[in-house]
Amino acid sequence: MAKPVAPRGLARDRVLDAALALFAECGVHGTSLKMIADRIGVSKAAVYYQFQSKEDIALEVMRPTLEDLARVIRIADALPDWQAQRAVATSGIVEMAVRHRRLAMALSCDPAMDHLLRAQPEMKAVFDRLNELLVGPEPDSTSRVAAAVFFAGIGMAAADPQLTDVDDDDLRRVLLDLSNRILQPAAEHA
Known part of the structure; x- marks a missing residue:
């Protein structure tokens, strides 16, 4: 009797989760790739069967988030003015980070x-357009620095192991409030 085999999609998901x-x-x-294989208890060849390289795995890990951010961009681009576009982009980025x-x-x-x-x-x-949405139509040094602080701060706060006890709703609320404060000077210069 043949041994049942897991569907390829499930195997890919296991590789992505471990990665x-x-x-x-x-x-x-x-x-x-050996570390990824060891984490899920398979051979390196089994990982290669699913993905051609570690870079392919990294890009695939990112794909769902980038697709979500592309949707945020489409929503923002449909709005009539930059202030509204920036607000949608800001909240979308915060949501993705959380x-x-x-x-x-x-x-x-x-x-x-x-x-x-x-x-x-x-x-x-995607990243370039998000940056454009944050810095505005006529970026100056203040708006560019504010956007850089926003991107770095959001990522670091969401990733900070000392904040793992902060639940998602609280983190989202605080990050959005702080983000709006950081980006406000940029909005005043537009």
Whole structure:
């Protein structure tokens, strides 16, 4: 009798879950395919069967968040003025950081992940458009610095192990309030 085999989608999900946990712990650069395989109790060849490289795994880990952020951009772009667009982009980014706290850790603490994402044209376009929505139509140094502080602060706060006891609703509320304060000077200069 043949041994039952798990569906390929389930195997891919196991690889992605293990990779995300390891990326948060060790960074993308510090995570090997062997570590991912060991985490789920399979051979490295089994991981290669699902993905061609660690970079493919990292990009796939990011894909759901980027798809959500692309939706935020579409909603913001449908609004008539920059203030409303910025408000939607801000709340969308905060929501993604809170919803994907483990991923925020991998993103905010790992230059290899940032480099990998910016090397992908579709992903770079999402990040560039979000930045445009935050800095406004005529960015100055104040709005650009405010956006940089916003992005870094959101990622670091969502990823901070000392904040794991803060529930998602409280974290979302506080991050949104602080984000609006950080970005307000940029809005006043627009």
